[in-house]
Amino acid sequence: MTGTAQTTAGTVPVDIDTMRHSISQLLGPDAQPPAGEGLATLQGLLRGHLQLLIPEVEHAALKRDTDDVPRYVALACIGEARTRLRTTVHEGEQHGTLVHARRLARRLTALCDHYEALTEVAMCLACDHPLHDNEDTLPYDHISPSGPAVRTGRIHARCAHTYRRH
Structure with missing residues (x-):
């Protein structure tokens, strides 16, 4: 099993490595976030990653027993990620866009972790x-x-x- 291209729901392969690379552009000690249009593009990419990963994590979680703790935690994280996707930033607010993009990146990090745990990627x-x-x-x-x-x-x-x- 690899963390690069797997499917759980039989839809689109999930590329966790690419998602984590996108995350690293905003989070981490050496992260240098892009500005302006680059930040908006990265924010859109993170949103796309979340939209792709949410159903995959949900599918993997729902295959678990209803009293399974990883299932419960993953489903809660999915709810938070969906809430974050519904949140919008006003046009022209560079600082607000950066804050929102980092929040998306943190949700995506958590979902990547849940995906790997639920699909047993070592x-x-x-x-x-x-x-x-x-x-x-x-x-x-x-x-x-x-x-x-x-x-x-x-x-x-x-x-x-x-x-x-x-």
């Missing part, structure tokens, strides 16, 4: 990219320095010596 805990069957991976356990929290999973072998801020 992600590298170091770089947040999908783990593919043909890649070398290593087990990974991270114990939080501030408490008993533990993140276990797998990482790419190439990510073994990289540092990630949690």
Whole structure:
């Protein structure tokens, strides 16, 4: 299973990598959001990604038992994403457009995470990219320095010596 092109509802392939690339243009420590028309274009792209991903996540969630917690959380996130899509920004408000675009990006991030969890896509805990069957991976356990929290999973072998801020 890959995180790049999968379908759950049998409609359009979901390209999570492209969606996450769009998100990275607005969120993250090194993000340099575009201005003017570029920002409006990116905002439209994020809206399109959300419109594509919402039915896919919903389909994957509805296949779960009604008392399944990931199902419940994913459906709540879908509701928030739909609300965010209905929200509009007044023309010419550059700051308002940036704030709205970042809110869309955060919703899209959450939906990408839910999609991967519900479709059981394994992600590298170091770089947040999908783990593919043909890649070398290593087990990974991270114990939080501030408490008993533990993140276990797998990482790419190439990510073994990289540092990630949690």
